[in-house]
Amino acid sequence: MTETPITKTKAPGLSAFRTLGFRISGCLLLLALPCGMAFAAELKFATGAESRAEFERVVKPFFAKHCATCHNDKKAKGDLNLAELDPDMKASTSGARWAKLVQSLTEGDMPPEEKPRPETAGMEAVIRWAHAEAKRANKHFAKRASYANGNAVPHEVLFNPASIPPFDGSPRVRRLSPEIYAASFLDKGKAKGVSQPFSGEGRTTFKDMGAPKMDEPVTMQLLQNALAIVEARTAHKLEDGKVKAIGFPPKELLALFDPAAPPTDAQVESAIAWQFNFVLKRAPTAEEKARFVALMKRNIADAGQVLGARYALAAVLMLPEAIFRLEVGTGRLDGKGRARLGPREIAFGISYALTDGPPDTALLTAAATGGLDSDEDVARQVRRLLDEPKLEKPRILRFFREYFDYEKAKDVFKDPSGGRAALGHPGHDARTLVEDTDRLVLSILEQDKDVLRELLTTRKSFVSYKTAADQKKKRAEALAKFEEEKAKNPEKFKTKTFNPPGREVFRSYGLDDFPDDQPVELPADQRAGILTQPAWLVAQSTAFENHVIHRGKWIRERLLGGVVPDVPITVDAQLPDAPEKTLRERMAVTQQEYCWKCHQLMNDAGYAFERYDHFGRYRTAEPVLDPAATAKNLDSKGRPLGPVMREAALNTAGIIAQVGDRRVEGSVKGPVDYMRKLADSERVEQVFVRHAFRYWLGRNETPGDAASMQAAHRAYRADGGSMKALITALLTSESFLYRIPEKSAQNN
Ligand code: HEC
Ligand code: HEC
Incomplete structure (x- = not known):
């Protein structure tokens, strides 16, 4: 996807780079799998008749009570007549209609706001039936829906240990947060012309949630940054035909720019390898190495040594892996149909959960040597990071700042x-x-x-707390000075009062x-x-x-x-x-x-x-205006003297x-x-856990997260209300570590 060589021979500006950018972003869009949810229950139908019986028992009466007034033969709001909607999803072509209906229920859109809310149990029963029927009919529409508001998932569905909906986390690709992008690429390089391409997001509970869109301005800024970062990393000038470094460019990169000697294959390779390690904290694969070496050589042939080499290096910064957090599930499949995140996905995942930076050496080593293969291994690494006093963990305080x-x-x-x-x-x-x-x-x-x-x-x-002692000292000094002046000149100070500084x-x-x-x-x-x-x-x-x-x-x-x-x-x-x-x-x-x-x-x-x-x-009281007293508050000439307040209870x-x-x-x-x-309430504690889940998973919870949610709450309680225990539980949960591959999600 990054093969596009620079074809213009004159200094190709950003526009020449566009093709490359759009090729890349096109592929990013393909990669950006929807973050889905599903709400399937243990309910299972072997035959259409079984499903039909359950439909008659729970769904029909629910529709009659809450929906039929607006969705019937005569009045079909939104062009939906429930009497005609075929409950046999195998036979019907109405899978999409059912999916929409379930979504309208889970998101609380239907019945419309002004109507009474249906009881949770009834709603749950309808949703369960729909999912079981969809499964029977092989429709799998569930993955399309997602909760716009995390709280819309009924609390009982998440915290009922007797009925735990199956896990359904889908592969995800998330954009880096502005903080991670800054820490990875803006602080270190100190390159001119580089600025934050991402913004904090809008209507989610926490800023770093959801899958924000990558539009043209964002892509263009990323390209501009990539070029500027590379330019700063390869800054040099020519003196008597010799390359002189400006600042501290790595020798691997500097070697590309000797005008007397175009880079050898070995030099191109080592520059590419350096750049991969700088950007992605890993060596290129053999295939990547071949591809980027070819790209750099072609670019150099087309655009000259300096620009050609720089564009190829910048292309590494435009790889999806440099811009997105991949949480796809590249690890092994387990017996339950779940794919584990790959070791690097886990290493980056837990590092980004606590810090804004990439994994430290120990974590990368663990990822490379099987040290993140079991949940215990992951928990050990999370604990290590949590207990490491020298490691700054800004994401933890940020959670509380954003939550409160x-x-x-x-x-x-x-x-x-x-x-x-x-x-x-x-x-x-x-x-x-x-x-x-x-x-x-x-x-x-x-x-x-x-x-x-x-x-x-x-x-x-x-x-x-930062300045109290200092302020007291300054005030004492100022007061002493004031008294001193006053003693010297009592007449002048007669009417003056001391104004403390600060x-x-x-x-x-x-x-x-x-x-x-x-x-x-x-x-x-x-x-x-x-x-x-x-x-x-x-x-x-x-x-x-x-x-x-x-x-x-x-x-x-x-x-x-x-x-x-x-x-x-x-x-x-x-x-x-x-x-x-x-x-x-x-x-x-x-x-x-x-x-x-x-x-x-x-x-x-x-x-x-x-x-x-x-x-x-x-x-102890609330001051409010006293109109009667204000009306009487006049000077000797009858002019109003201003409002008079009274204390209301x-x-x-x-x-x-x-x-x-x-x-x-x-x-x-x-x-x-x-x-x-509120502090005594278990419910409140669980709602807090839901918010922590949302923050550390970077998405709203769904019914399929019930097992993870309950485990996290148990861990918090068992460890005497420990935040470290809660975070560790979240980062080792099924929802964090596993994905259900998307194989059958498209076939409705
Ligand atoms: C008071 C009237 C009213 C009631 C009651 C009502 N709806 Fe609706 N419904 C509407 C209107 C109006 C629309 C179309 C406008 C819209 O989408 O907001 C609609 C649209 C829909 C749609 C979208 C149709 C489509 O395919 O675009 C679905 C699904 C739906 N309703 C399901 C339900 C369900 C399920 C219930 C019962 C829980 C229900 N509605 C109760 C008025 C109602
Ligand atoms: C559908 C729900 C809903 C209805 C109906 C509603 N409100 Fe509100 N109202 C809200 C919400 C939510 C907020 C808080 C908005 C926010 O977060 O800034 C709010 C905020 C307000 C505020 C404070 C605004 C501010 O930010 O300073 C006032 C005043 C208010 N509503 C008055 C009314 C009055 C009067 C009515 C009836 C005529 C009404 N609302 C009907 C949901 C509603």
Whole structure:
């Protein structure tokens, strides 16, 4: 695929390279197998009659109850008449129709939003029947569907140990994350003209998920980068006809550029070998070597020594393996029809799971010598990396940052006047708040015990931990200086007050000063965990006030595992501007029946945090405008002196409903008891495991991941709530290490 020689004899710019680029990207597209899901149950039909009986028993009544009003003989919405849809998939040509129907159920698209949700058990039964019937009919439509929202997979399907759907992970090809690309190719080369071709992705829970598209701009940037990286690696000049290195190009590459002596075959080979090792951390195969040597020679003949050699080297950077994470399953097939990832796929997979860089030498050696062949071998390597103190593992903290989403605090502009609900707050400093919460997460990870419970309930906190001591010192110095000046010139200082330098971030935590010991323990009745840290509270706030709806949505999705439908575009999502009312009173507009079907999932889950103002400060009342007092607030000439506030009573109560787990449902009084209750819930713990799965697998879970998911949860519990145990379990799970080959996926 990379044979295309450069044919132009004049300096061929990017356009000449285009052909090569598009050839490569064409092949990438072929490789980019869909990341599929399937939901097959143990249900199996030997005959059409058996299937038909089950259809009559469970499917027909379900359709009658939930679907028939819109999909019948007279009214066939979406051109679908269920009475005519043949339940014998062998005979019918309607396999695609059935596949679509199952997808509409699993993704929660049907019945439409305004209709009551069907009960999970009924939905499951229909899906099971459809998959069993498809299997009987040899249709295998299941692989086409995928979950757009991970939470849409019913929780019970994943965590019922008595009924585990079979594993169905398909081969995958993922683009490198922007971080991995940067660490592999941007930091080291320091080449000019190189820039990040990838962007973080949009609507997924975590940034590095899914199979983002490779469009023309991305491909062109990759090409441009490849050329620039090679140019930097081969920088040289000619002096008296001799090649002089600029910087530190490797001698293997430099040898290509001697104008007096075109490179020998051996020199071309060793340059290609060097480039393969630089880019892919491996030697070229015999076939690759022959192909790239031929390519370089042809390019040199066509475009001259310098350009020709550089283009051939750049082609290595455009190999799919350099741009994509291959998780296809190149290893051996086992007795269960599963293909194991190949050793290199595993080595790169676990390295990219923890770090942004390629595997270290020990891991590459293990891959080359059979040291990753068993699950125990893989677990040992994962443990080694986790326990290696010198190895930076930015991906672990990044998980918590993205999961709790507190880094967003830095993007929330705060009105300098303090906004509606608070007076001015000179100590606010979002960057420091985020650093402090990072530090708290890391300290909990250092203990690695009851990690989720600690994250949700700890009252420990870091407070400006990087600069507290320094700031105290500076303040003392400034104060001493102030006093000194004042003593010298008492008259001038009569009306001056001392203004401490720096940001008094401790105010966000309700403290009087920077603590001397970090972490500090905050009052037990005031704080419990990350969600009561100013960073999280600010991230879920606006310039002027708290954002109850966003807070509730976060909890509904990330702790309770619920699905909240998107705001319809027809809704004007704004609260009335009524400064004399509390935020809760203003939110009454969302209690209209039409709004409430969504907002009941969010509002009540977020009210508890009304205990804090929008800077994250603990409070006992909510300031609102006092119109009567404001009207009377006049100067002697009758001119208004400005708004007067009054303190309205706080109401932090909420009712948690519709979780599907009685033990978490019920009333909530305030943030601390709320967090304890959530931390006690096994359901919440499982939802956390689902999110960890999503992050470390880089995709949404499907029913076929149930076994992996349950094993990961068991490992977490068995090891006393250890994140290391959870990560190790995920990276040695069936879902991580195996693929079901795609052989029969196309035949519907
Ligand atoms: C209130 C009416 C209504 C109900 C009830 C309803 N649907 Fe639909 N359905 C529609 C409409 C309208 C469309 C076409 C527009 C669309 O795709 O959103 C549609 C489209 C579909 C399609 C896509 C058809 C195609 O091939 O493009 C499927 C599949 C489907 N519905 C299945 C179901 C199932 C299964 C149920 C019951 C669980 C159901 N529907 C209940 C209104 C309804
Ligand atoms: C289909 C579900 C749904 C319906 C119906 C709905 N909302 Fe919402 N609403 C949401 C979601 C989801 C959000 C959170 C959006 C986000 O993540 O930014 C939201 C956010 C809001 C917000 C906060 C906007 C912001 O970001 O500041 C307001 C106000 C609001 N809705 C009012 C209403 C009102 C009033 C109605 C009824 C007329 C209504 N919504 C109907 C789902 C819904």
